[in-house]
Amino acid sequence: MAIVLLALLLFPFADAQWQVCGNTGNYTAASTYQANLGQLSASLPKKASSNTTLFATGTAGAVPDVVYALALCRGDINASACKDCVTTGFQDAQQLCAFSKEATVFYDSCLLSFSNGNFLSTTTNGGNLLLMNSQNFTESADFIRLFLFTLLNDTAESAVNSSRRFTTARMDISSMPTMYCAVQCTPDLTADECAACLQDFPQLTLQYLDGRRGGRVLGVRCNMRYEIYPFYQGDPTLRIISLAPAVPAIGNTTPGTNVTVYPQPPLPPPAAPPAAIIPSVPAQEQRGMLSSQNRAGANRIEENALVWRIEEKSSEFTLFDLSQLLEATENFAEENRLGQGGFGPVYKGQLSDGQEIAVKRLASHSGQGFTEFRNEVELIAKLQHTNLVRLLGCCIQGEEKILVYEYLPNKSLDFFIFDESQSSLLNWYKRRAIIEGVAQGLLYLHKHSRLRVVHRDLKASNILLDQDMNPKISDFGLARIFSSNDTEGSTKRVVGTYGYMSPEYASEGIYSVKSDVFSFGVLLLEILSAKRNSGFHRYGEFLNLLGYTWHLWEEGRWLDLVEASISKEMHEAEARRYINIALMCVQENADDRPTMSDVVAALNSESVVLPEPKHPAYFNLRVSKSVESAIVAETCSLNDVTITQDPQGR
Known part of the structure; x- marks a missing residue:
C-alpha cells in the first residue's frame, strides 16, 4: 500500500494512472532482462493496436531472463490511442517501478502488466x-x-x-x-x-x-x-x-x-x-471479510434488482404477490399438490380470473439457490416455443421464491411411460409426436433461439404434457447460455440427473449441446421401452438400458426393446430406425453424436441414411456376483434425482 500511496503523491500525471510494483526481484541496468523488456516494449504496443480486440500478450527471452507481458486497451478507443497508451505504459512502469521485474500500470484507457513469472498461463485476476x-x-x-x-x-x-x-x-x-x-x-x-x-x-x-x-x-x-x-x-x-x-x-x-x-x-x-x-x-x-450480515444484505439487493429488471423487460411476465398465490393454492393445500420436484413441491392453483396455474414453491433448504432461481426466471421468460413450458411469473417475498407456470393437465412424461397402468394410454402415434416435439424444442434452444441454450437436465420428469399430450420442456434452473463463439463450457460444480448425464459432463464437468443430445438419446430409449435407464432394475446381465439396448442392437433384436403395448403398431424397420437414432445420440465420444438438426432431419425423413452407431457410453456396466445380491426389487430410480456434486465437499 505504501508503494501505491507514494506513487500517487509523487508522480501526478495528466492522464489518470495507477501502478502496482511486484516483489519477484529486480534486474540491473543493461542486463539481459532489461533487453528482453525493451524488445517487448517495441513490439507489444503495435501488436495490441493492430488487433481488433485491442489485446495482446508477448514473451521475450529464455529462463532465467524471460519476460511475460500483457496489454489490454479499453474496447471503445481507437488503434492509435491504444498504441500510445501501451507505449507510455512501458515507459512509466520502468520509472515508477524502477528495475522491478514485475509491474502493472493502469490508465483510463489501457493497462499493461509484465513479469518474470508466467502469469499468462492463468486466468486469475490477482489482487x-x-x-x-x-x-x-x-x-x-x-x-x-x-x-x-x-x-x-x-x-x-x-x-x-x-x-x-x-x-x-x-x-x-x-x-x-x-x-x-x-x-x-x-x-x-x-x-x-x-x-x-x-x-x-x-x-x-x-x-x-x-x-x-x-x-x-x-x-x-x-x-x-x-x-x-x-x-x-x-x-x-x-x-x-x-x-x-x-x-x-x-x-x-x-x-x-x-x-x-x-x-x-x-x-x-x-x-x-x-x-x-x-x-x-x-x-x-x-x-x-464479508460478514454474514453483509452477504444477507447483498442477497436482498440482488433479489430486489432481479424484480426490478423483470418489471422492465417483460410486460407479459407477472410479479405475483404471495397473498395471490396463497389464495390460488388454498394455502398450498396438500390436495392441490401435483408432485415433488427436485427443488420443492409443485401445486395446482387457480387465479381470481379463473386461469389455472402450476406453482413451484422452492424449498428453503433445496439445492436450487437464488442463482438457479434467477437463471430460470431471466432465461425462460425470454424463450418462446410451442415445445417449451411457459413461465407466467414469479414471486420473491421474504424467504419465499416461487415460480408460476402455465398449468398442463397431463402432468409429466414419466407419469405415463414408467407406470404399467398408464403407459397403454400413450400409443405409438402419441409417443412419436412426443419424441418429435422434444427434438424440436431442443433444436430451438440450441440453434434458433436468440440465446443458444444448453438445458443440462433433460429427463422424462421435465417433459410436461398439455391436454393434447403435446410435450413441453420445463425446468431451466440448470440451463446455461452460450455465446455464438463458444462450443462448450466446463464447471467444477456438476449438476444434473444420473442416468441422463453424458460421460464427459459426469466425469469432467464439460458440457455442450452434445450433452443435451446424449440426454435426448436416453429419453428416446426410455419412451420406446417404457423402462428407466438406470436404478434398481436389471436388463439381463446389464445394469442399465444403454448396455441392454446395445446388446439387442448387435444381435438384430430391435423389437425386443420396444414395449409390448406399442410393438404391434411398429414395423421392425421403424423400430430399428428409432433405436439407431437413439444410439447415435448416446455414443461415448461427444464428437460422434449428431446435432439436434441432424436428429430432427432423421426423425422427419425416412430417406436420410443413418450411419452405424458406435458403442454407447456406460454400455459395459454388467451385473457381477458382488453386486447382484445388492440389487433389490424396488420401483425407484436415480433417474429422477437431480444432484449437485462439488469436488471440494461444499
Missing part, C-alpha cells in the same frame, strides 16, 4: 485495486445499492456474453444522475472464465464503494468502472431505463472509517471528484 470517488450520492442508500447492483450485474452479464468481453452501459434513473458503466475481461477468456473473474465485483462494490458517486475495480484479467458522467466514447452498448418513482434524498453519508482518501490525478472533462484507493486484498480474504 484487485479498488478506486472510489470521495463524494457520496445524496439519495437513499437502499435505492443506490439497488440501482448500482443492477447496473453492474447487467453490464457484467452483457460483457460475459460479448465476443470481445467488453460492454459499456448507461442507466437513466428518475430524479437521479445518469450512471455510466464499463466492464471488460481480456478477450482470451472463455465466457465462464470471464464470469468467474467478475463474480466478486458486485459484493466488493457493495462493501467498499457503497454510496460513492464513482468507482473502479481494476485487475489484470478483468475490470469495472462506473461514473455519473460519460467516460467512454460513443453510444453505450447497453441502455437501462428505470421506471422507478422518485428516490428520496437523505443527505450525505460519512465515508467508511477503514478507507483512506487520497487525491486522484485529474481526469478528462467533465472533471471527476477526488478518488480514494483501497489496498489490494486477495480475493479469498475479501470473501472472508
Whole structure:
C-alpha cells in the first residue's frame, strides 16, 4: 500500500494512472532482462493496436531472463490511442517501478502488466485495486445499492456474453444522475472464465464503494468502472431505463472509517471528484471479510434488482404477490399438490380470473439457490416455443421464491411411460409426436433461439404434457447460455440427473449441446421401452438400458426393446430406425453424436441414411456376483434425482 500511496503523491500525471510494483526481484541496468523488456516494449504496443480486440500478450527471452507481458486497451478507443497508451505504459512502469521485474500500470484507457513469472498461463485476476470517488450520492442508500447492483450485474452479464468481453452501459434513473458503466475481461477468456473473474465485483462494490458517486475495480484479467458522467466514447452498448418513482434524498453519508482518501490525478472533462484507493486484498480474504450480515444484505439487493429488471423487460411476465398465490393454492393445500420436484413441491392453483396455474414453491433448504432461481426466471421468460413450458411469473417475498407456470393437465412424461397402468394410454402415434416435439424444442434452444441454450437436465420428469399430450420442456434452473463463439463450457460444480448425464459432463464437468443430445438419446430409449435407464432394475446381465439396448442392437433384436403395448403398431424397420437414432445420440465420444438438426432431419425423413452407431457410453456396466445380491426389487430410480456434486465437499 505504501508503494501505491507514494506513487500517487509523487508522480501526478495528466492522464489518470495507477501502478502496482511486484516483489519477484529486480534486474540491473543493461542486463539481459532489461533487453528482453525493451524488445517487448517495441513490439507489444503495435501488436495490441493492430488487433481488433485491442489485446495482446508477448514473451521475450529464455529462463532465467524471460519476460511475460500483457496489454489490454479499453474496447471503445481507437488503434492509435491504444498504441500510445501501451507505449507510455512501458515507459512509466520502468520509472515508477524502477528495475522491478514485475509491474502493472493502469490508465483510463489501457493497462499493461509484465513479469518474470508466467502469469499468462492463468486466468486469475490477482489482487484487485479498488478506486472510489470521495463524494457520496445524496439519495437513499437502499435505492443506490439497488440501482448500482443492477447496473453492474447487467453490464457484467452483457460483457460475459460479448465476443470481445467488453460492454459499456448507461442507466437513466428518475430524479437521479445518469450512471455510466464499463466492464471488460481480456478477450482470451472463455465466457465462464470471464464470469468467474467478475463474480466478486458486485459484493466488493457493495462493501467498499457503497454510496460513492464513482468507482473502479481494476485487475489484470478483468475490470469495472462506473461514473455519473460519460467516460467512454460513443453510444453505450447497453441502455437501462428505470421506471422507478422518485428516490428520496437523505443527505450525505460519512465515508467508511477503514478507507483512506487520497487525491486522484485529474481526469478528462467533465472533471471527476477526488478518488480514494483501497489496498489490494486477495480475493479469498475479501470473501472472508464479508460478514454474514453483509452477504444477507447483498442477497436482498440482488433479489430486489432481479424484480426490478423483470418489471422492465417483460410486460407479459407477472410479479405475483404471495397473498395471490396463497389464495390460488388454498394455502398450498396438500390436495392441490401435483408432485415433488427436485427443488420443492409443485401445486395446482387457480387465479381470481379463473386461469389455472402450476406453482413451484422452492424449498428453503433445496439445492436450487437464488442463482438457479434467477437463471430460470431471466432465461425462460425470454424463450418462446410451442415445445417449451411457459413461465407466467414469479414471486420473491421474504424467504419465499416461487415460480408460476402455465398449468398442463397431463402432468409429466414419466407419469405415463414408467407406470404399467398408464403407459397403454400413450400409443405409438402419441409417443412419436412426443419424441418429435422434444427434438424440436431442443433444436430451438440450441440453434434458433436468440440465446443458444444448453438445458443440462433433460429427463422424462421435465417433459410436461398439455391436454393434447403435446410435450413441453420445463425446468431451466440448470440451463446455461452460450455465446455464438463458444462450443462448450466446463464447471467444477456438476449438476444434473444420473442416468441422463453424458460421460464427459459426469466425469469432467464439460458440457455442450452434445450433452443435451446424449440426454435426448436416453429419453428416446426410455419412451420406446417404457423402462428407466438406470436404478434398481436389471436388463439381463446389464445394469442399465444403454448396455441392454446395445446388446439387442448387435444381435438384430430391435423389437425386443420396444414395449409390448406399442410393438404391434411398429414395423421392425421403424423400430430399428428409432433405436439407431437413439444410439447415435448416446455414443461415448461427444464428437460422434449428431446435432439436434441432424436428429430432427432423421426423425422427419425416412430417406436420410443413418450411419452405424458406435458403442454407447456406460454400455459395459454388467451385473457381477458382488453386486447382484445388492440389487433389490424396488420401483425407484436415480433417474429422477437431480444432484449437485462439488469436488471440494461444499
